[in-house]
Amino acid sequence: MTLWLFIQPVDSLFFRGNLSFGEAGEHGTGTMPPQPSVMAGALRSAILGAHPEALHQFTREGRCQDPQLAQCLGTPQKPGTFRLRALHLARRRQDHYEPLHPLPADLVQLESGLYPLIPQSPDPGMILGPQPLPKTALLHCPRTEKPRGGGYLTPEGWRAHLRGEIPEASRHVVEDGELHRTDPRLGIGLDPRARTAREGLIYTTDGHALTPEGPDSTATGFLVGVDGADAFLEREGLLRLGGDGRAAGFGPVDFEPEAPPLEAIARNRRFRLILDTPGLFAGGHLPQAIQQQGDQHWLQGEGFSARLTCCAHGRPGIISGWDLHRWCPKPARRVVPAGAVYWFEDLQGDPEALAAWVADGLARDRACSEARRAEGYNQATLAA
Numbered sequence: 001m002t003l004w005l006f007i008q009p010v011d012s013l014f015f016r017g018n019l020s021f022g023e024a025g026e027h028g029t030g031t032m033p034p035q036p037s038v039m040a041g042a043l044r045s046a047i048l049g050a051h052p053e054a055l056h057q058f059t060r061e062g063r064c065q066d067p068q069l070a071q072c073l074g075t076p077q078k079p080g081t082f083r084l085r086a087l088h089l090a091r092r093r094q095d096h097y098e099p100l101h102p103l104p105a106d107l108v109q110l111e112s113g114l115y116p117l118i119p120q121s122p123d124p125g126m127i128l129g130p131q132p133l134p135k136t137a138l139l140h141c142p143r144t145e146k147p148r149g150g151g152y153l154t155p156e157g158w159r160a161h162l163r164g165e166i167p168e169a170s171r172h173v174v175e176d177g178e179l180h181r182t183d184p185r186l187g188i189g190l191d192p193r194a195r196t197a198r199e200g201l202i203y204t205t206d207g208h209a210l211t212p213e214g215p216d217s218t219a220t221g222f223l224v225g226v227d228g229a230d231a232f233l234e235r236e237g238l239l240r241l242g243g244d245g246r247a248a249g250f251g252p253v254d255f256e257p258e259a260p261p262l263e264a265i266a267r268n269r270r271f272r273l274i275l276d277t278p279g280l281f282a283g284g285h286l287p288q289a290i291q292q293q294g295d296q297h298w299l300q301g302e303g304f305s306a307r308l309t310c311c312a313h314g315r316p317g318i319i320s321g322w323d324l325h326r327w328c329p330k331p332a333r334r335v336v337p338a339g340a341v342y343w344f345e346d347l348q349g350d351p352e353a354l355a356a357w358v359a360d361g362l363a364r365d366r367a368c369s370e371a372r373r374a375e376g377y378n379q380a381t382l383a384a
Contacts, residue, residue, distance in 0.1 A: 001227075001230065002085050002225045003225070003229065003233065004223065004225050004226075004252065005223075005224045005225075005233075005251065006221050006223055006250065007221050007224055007239065007241070007248050007249070008210075008213075008220075008221035009210055009241065009248040009249075010238075010246070010247040012185075012207035012208060012246065013207065013209075013241060013243075014185075014205060014206070014207050014242045014243035015030050015033075015034035015035070015038060015208065015243070017030060017031050018319065018320055018332070027203065028203065028204070030205065030207065030208060032180055033087065033089045033102070033222070035278070035321075036277045036278075036375055036377060036379075037319065037376070038242060039376070040084040040375040041321075041324075041375070042239045042240060042241045042242075042248075043224070043233065043239070045240060046234070046238075047069075047082075050234060051069060054069050059325070062076050062077075068231070069232065072231070076323065076371060077370075078370055078371075081227065081228025081229070082226070082374055083227040083376070084224065084226060084375055085226060085376070086099075086257065086376075087225075087276075087277065087376055088101065088222065088223045088224075089102075089179060089180075089223075090222060091179070091221075092213075092219045092221060093218050097223055097255055098154065099155060099158075099257075100153065100174060101152060101153045101158050101276075102151075102152055102153075102338065103152070104340075105117070105312040105313050105341045106137060106272070107153075107161065107166075108139055108141075108147055109147065109169060110141060110145040111145045111148065112142075112145060113168070114166060114167055114168070114169045114172075114173065115139060115140055116139075116140055117137040117139055117140075117312050117341075118140050119135035119309055119310035121135055121136075133297065133311065136310065137311070137343075150175060150176035151169075152174045152176065153172055154171075154172050154173070156172055157173065158258065162258060162383040163261055163264065163383075164264070164383070178211065180208045180209060180211065182209075183206075183208060184207065185204065185207050186203075187203050188203075189201030189203070221248075223253070225255075225257070235251065260355055260358075261383065262351045264384040265347065265351050265382065268384065269347040269348075270345040270347060272342065272382070272383040273341070273344065273358070273381075273382060273383075274339070274341050275313075275337070275340045275378075275379070276338060276379040276381055277379040278335035278336060278377055279335060279362070279380075280368035280369075281368075282365055285311065285313065285316070285336050286308070286311075287362045287365055287378075288365040288366055288367065289357070289365070301353065301354065302353060304347065304348065304349030304350055304351070305347075305348045305349060306344035306347040306348070306354070307344060308342060309344065310342075311342045312341045313339070313341070314339065314340070316337065317334070318332055318334060318335070319333050319335050320332040320333070354382070358382055361377075361378040361379065362378045365378060
């Protein structure tokens with residue numbers, strides 16, 4: 001059973017990116033929303049923080065002696081039942097919680113509204129990649145316009161998009177400036193031995209200030225789904241979240257995620273796969289279950305198959321992090337960014353089996369370790 005939490009920061013948060021940073025005068029960029037591993041680490045730390053003896057054991061040995069805690073948290077290499085199921089930027093309106101979704105790769109916001117990317121057969125003169133797919137996602141709009149960055153789909157807009165409809169920008173898009181703003185901070189490097197400022201080492205970092213609660217009881221935070229930890233997570237409390245361990249309050253909420261449109265998928269025998277979190281795939285930009293057969297790419301799973309015809313995604317990202325148990329950096333890995341979209345046709349078999357494969361983190365792609373899977377990577381949504 002998934003435990004849903006609303007997490008509301010007390011102060012600005014620092015979710016650092018993976019660009020080189022540390023020399024004098026450099027700027028540390030931030031990311032919003034954060035990587036799912038950031039939230040997973042904060043929640044696992046909160047569980048250990050409520051059990052001081054287990055915290056010391058985990059720090060020394062990488063495991064807990066308590067059998068129930070050990071079953072939940074496992075070890076750094078082989079986690080237990082704990083798994084981050086979902087992470088959304090969200091708004092709270094009194095007792096109602098609205099998850100907000102960054103615009104997926106098949107929607108582009110222009111000055112006049114939202115327009116879709118539609119798979120089409122490429123022109124003969126187009127330069128394609130080393131493993132071209134049958135179709136290319138092309139923008140359909142009446143005239144050339146400048147694209148607008150940022151923006152999140154409301155729950156109503158997300159539901160329309162999952163049904164295959166085009167959301168309306170005026171009704172279904174929330175600008176990121178309404179939810180958070182950049183909060184740059186100045187820092188000074190310190191000499192750890194002399195405990196004094198290091199000469200010339202001044203830098204800046206990006207913080208993010210989420211919109212605080214207003215007169216209409218609306219506030220911005222994060223909606224998080226967690227599996228396998230409801231017996232150990234306090235129902236209310238504080239987290240140390242992001243760089244510098246800034247405080248964020250959390251509490252349980254009633255929430256039911258949007259069900260995939262399986263009837264439409266079964267009727268049309270085609271669907272889209274939209275990444276909710278970054279993807280770690282053995283096939284580079286393609287999940288391990290998609291294999292090339294001749295000049296076609298087929299998704300093969302237990303009880304279903306489908307032909308991949310097109311995909312759209314932004315520039316690949318890099319994830320790493322810090323291993324607190326080993327006290328060393330985690331390996332840097334290239335990921336497909338959240339919001340990537342894959343189009344499939346000729347679905348054969350049971351759509352329910354397809355939905356189960358998606359819910360299981362795309363059937364545990366071998367490039368996504370058990371630890372990364374527990375941190376929430378490879379989460380996706382089915383769409384018509």
